[in-house]
Amino acid sequence: MSLPLGNPISAASPQLGHDVAAAVEEHGFAVVSGLLDEGACKALVDEVRRVEREHEIELGKNDFEGFRTRRVFNLISRSSAFRDLVIHERMDAIIEAILGDGYLLSGTTSMHLFPGETAQLLHADDGMISLPRPHPATLVTTLWALSPFRAENGATMVVPGSHRFEAMPKPGERHEAVAVEMPAGSAVVLHGSTWHGGGTNASADEERYGLSIQYVAGWCRQQQNLMLGTPADLVATYPRRLQELIGYSIYRNVMGHVDRQHPLRLLGEEVEPAMVWEKLSNEESR
Numbered sequence: 001m002s003l004p005l006g007n008p009i010s011a012a013s014p015q016l017g018h019d020v021a022a023a024v025e026e027h028g029f030a031v032v033s034g035l036l037d038e039g040a041c042k043a044l045v046d047e048v049r050r051v052e053r054e055h056e057i058e059l060g061k062n063d064f065e066g067f068r069t070r071r072v073f074n075l076i077s078r079s080s081a082f083r084d085l086v087i088h089e090r091m092d093a094i095i096e097a098i099l100g101d102g103y104l105l106s107g108t109t110s111m112h113l114f115p116g117e118t119a120q121l122l123h124a125d126d127g128m129i130s131l132p133r134p135h136p137a138t139l140v141t142t143l144w145a146l147s148p149f150r151a152e153n154g155a156t157m158v159v160p161g162s163h164r165f166e167a168m169p170k171p172g173e174r175h176e177a178v179a180v181e182m183p184a185g186s187a188v189v190l191h192g193s194t195w196h197g198g199g200t201n202a203s204a205d206e207e208r209y210g211l212s213i214q215y216v217a218g219w220c221r222q223q224q225n226l227m228l229g230t231p232a233d234l235v236a237t238y239p240r241r242l243q244e245l246i247g248y249s250i251y252r253n254v255m256g257h258v259d260r261q262h263p264l265r266l267l268g269e270e271v272e273p274a275m276v277w278e279k280l281s282n283e284e285s286r
């Protein structure tokens with residue numbers, strides 16, 4: 001079964017954050033259209049291919065990663081082209097509406113499916129979080145279509161409403177899933193508990209280019225260790241918002257400090273005092 005293309009939410013919607021958060025709350029996912037134009041998608045596909053060549057990325061070596069899929073992890077540290085997507089202002093409104101302020105980037109991964117790829121096991125990206133299910137979203141996955149996602153070429157399969165299930169999918173469990181068909185330049189936003197998986201690429205010659213950008217609430221552990229995975233001299237060239245999202249930030253004025261200091265100070269950057277200790281001493285001196 002395919003999800004009709006009819007009902008994506010336009011990236012231009014004035015209530016984007018609210019509308020997408022409401023759809024994700026109801027169905028476990030929502031498709032957002034018109035995030036990127038054709039030229040941008042083509043340039044990003046070329047860049048995925050260039051990074052794969054430069055780093056000699058091989059096909060996956062297990063069924064989960066896909067024997068006919070190439071993945072590049074920590075993509076933002078390997079190419080500047082993807083950094084703007086992570087801090088895309090339309091997506092920022094969506095993620096903040098779902099996870100609240102202070103959320104973090106959890107990882108960036110390209111998923112390049114070749115013809116002959118078989119369906120990935122259904123899974124939930126927050127599967128390792130041991131909170132009783134169902135629970136509010138602690139993690140959000142955004143899967144960006146850099147080329148069209150079609151049922152035939154391996155579009156992501158999603159089980160609508162599964163973010164409300166009490167159980168995780170058992171290995172190999174089959175369930176009624178829909179193929180998230182969407183034009184290039186769109187993205188599907190998934191509640192972290194939603195059961196999903198890459199589809200079968202049964203096309204003769206279509207390569208499917210997708211990009212997973214994951215975020216977590218500010219109090220959660222990130223999946224990819226972006227602080228250690230990014231040399232400090234490279235982090236220093238990132239826009240401030242991206243530095244904050246990879247972990248050079250403080251949650252609720254205390255989580256993430258380094259010897260009571262804001263981590264951005266380690267990069268030599270000026271930051272407004274926002275630490276709990278500074279606030280306490282300001283209050284005491286009143």
Ligand SMILES: O=C(O)CCC(=O)C(=O)O
Pocket residue numbers: 111120143154155156157196197198199210
């Ligand atoms: O490639 C896809 O469509 C989804 C892949 C996925 O969900 C994953 O690898 O966790």
